[in-house]
Amino acid sequence: MRTPHARPLAVLTSLFFMWGLITSLNDILVPHLKAMFSLSYVQAMLVQFCFFTAYFFVSLPAGWLMQKIGYQRGLIIGLCTVGVGCLLFYPAASLRAYPFFLGALFVLAAGITLLQVAANPYVTLLGKPETASSRLNLTQAFNSLGATLGPLVGAVTILGAADHAAAAVSDASSVQGPYLVLAALLFVLAGAVALFRLPDVRSGQGAASAAQAEGSIWSVRHLVLGAVGIFCYVGAEVSTGSFLVSLMSAPPIAGLSHAAAGKYLALYWGAAMVGRFIGSALMQKLRASVVLAGAAVINALLIGMAISVGGPAAMWALLLTGLFNSIMFPTLFSLALEGLGALTSKGSGVLCMAIVGGAIVPLLQAGLADHLSLLFSFVVPLLCYLFIAYYGLRGHKPQAVGLPRAKTDAIAQPA
Structure with a gap:
């Protein structure tokens, strides 16, 4: 039976899939960048450090932003931010600069944090409260699907290209193509979200709870x-x-x-x-x-x-x-x-x-x-x-x- 929010849920499900794929690509970047820049394990793990630190710094401002501009605009800003982060991989690879890669990852993760803060509550609010858990589990399953495909995509496009190069350390360009494609998909998805007339599910409930919670x-x-x-x-x-x-x-x-x-x-x-x-x-x-x-x-x-x-x-x-x-x-x-x-x-x-x-x-x-x-x-x-x-x-x-x-x-x- 078709639900009145089937289209918005389909759009949100695609977002869960995309950020699952992008997040799991980090597991491919770690060994690739470690070989490219001859890093220690601690230095290579700065990939995950820069990515997940964004959650700490961006989560609370993102929540404030959603209250101000609404979930739909928040999703668009989040998608564009992730797209910009993906684009930054191109100059990072051209310059062969590890700090540039880390900066690109932080920007990318900041966008994903915006998507997380907007999409998770949005899914729970699109429909009956008693079925909220079911809807979130469905979208999270597609997040897991993206996370499963991410290493396969990265193994072929990034690690595979490096393994076939004369030396992995000389192959910086193997990350450029995949992240350019991801950037293009993200901007297209942002355009699609902008064209949809997604329901505004904001209410005063959050503000009331905050006022009560002393x-x-x-x-x-x-x-x-x-x-x-x-x-x-x-x-x-x-x-x-x-x-x-x-x-x-x-x-x-x-x-x-x-x-x-x-x-x-x-x-x-x-x-x-x-x-x-x-x-x-x-x-x-x-x-x-x-x-x-x-x-x-x-x-x-x-x-x-x-x-x-x-x-x-x-x-x-x-x-x-x-x-x-x-x-x-x-x-x-x-x-x-x-x-x-x-x-x-x-x-x-x-x-x-x-x-x-x-x-x-x-x-x-x-x-x-x-x-x-x-x-x-x-x-x-x-x-x-x-x-x-x-x-x-x-x-x-x-x-x-x-x-x-x-x-x-x-x-x-x-x-």
């Missing part, structure tokens, strides 16, 4: 621990994806070419897409917190096995962690916001800023990789999953201190 958000224990969980999850997922190509290329593990390893990386993101549907079915019968804790424990065990065993088994164990990553972000997000009432909007802002874990955790792992070994460095995401397991078992339980009472306008003040 309590300190930092006094809500399960929210703060949930933000740490989001930090750990995004950090572990990004860090694992960033190092997998280098690990699979190592002779003691699998000895694959970068191009071949990039294609295997698609399994990591594809497993996350499959896991989203499996996890959704499991949560019909089991508590979300139990599923979260179980997935985190399994990932910790898989990484522990990879470090202990090594060889091709380590590669497959780490690729399999993508399957159990799938349900973590939405589950952490919902558990952390449970019972917040009028503080929900503030809580969402805190959780979005915690995505900066994708910038910090890979750098920590890179430090271990440079000074100890690449395989052993996966102990960093292992520790992240142990914290997530704790949150699923105990840390998610709401505390009374600082929480507003449901169905009242009064906000409980911290004692």
Whole structure:
């Protein structure tokens, strides 16, 4: 049955797909730029640092911008900003300047942050509240599809071109073509969004909640621990994806070419897409917190096995962690916001800023990789999953201190 918002949802779904693809391309850029500029692991991981730092700095201003100009204009500005970031890859490659690449990535990520801040709530508001979760899961599935195809596209167009060059370090132009194509697609998509008459779903509800929420958000224990969980999850997922190509290329593990390893990386993101549907079915019968804790424990065990065993088994164990990553972000997000009432909007802002874990955790792992070994460095995401397991078992339980009472306008003040 056709819904009245089918067209706007189709447009938004295409946005989720595009930023999933672009984000997962970073996992291809890391080994490529590392070879091109002869970087250490820490230096190469500045790719993820610059990308995910944008979430920390842009999330709150983006929320303010959406309130001022509306979701549709916000989506157009976000798409154009991502397009400009993609265009900046051309001069960065021509000048062979690593700082220029990092600046281009920050601009690109700032645009994706705008898209995230606009598109996620927009999807939930386009239709009945009771089906909001279903709509968001559908669009997120297409985000996972984009993330699955990103490494395949990058393996062929970027790593494949570098592998066929005389030396990867001399091949800067292999990134220009793919990002020019992406820029063109993004500008076309921005034009399409501008032509659509998308409904303006802004209301005074957000402002009212903000006015009511006088309590300190930092006094809500399960929210703060949930933000740490989001930090750990995004950090572990990004860090694992960033190092997998280098690990699979190592002779003691699998000895694959970068191009071949990039294609295997698609399994990591594809497993996350499959896991989203499996996890959704499991949560019909089991508590979300139990599923979260179980997935985190399994990932910790898989990484522990990879470090202990090594060889091709380590590669497959780490690729399999993508399957159990799938349900973590939405589950952490919902558990952390449970019972917040009028503080929900503030809580969402805190959780979005915690995505900066994708910038910090890979750098920590890179430090271990440079000074100890690449395989052993996966102990960093292992520790992240142990914290997530704790949150699923105990840390998610709401505390009374600082929480507003449901169905009242009064906000409980911290004692």
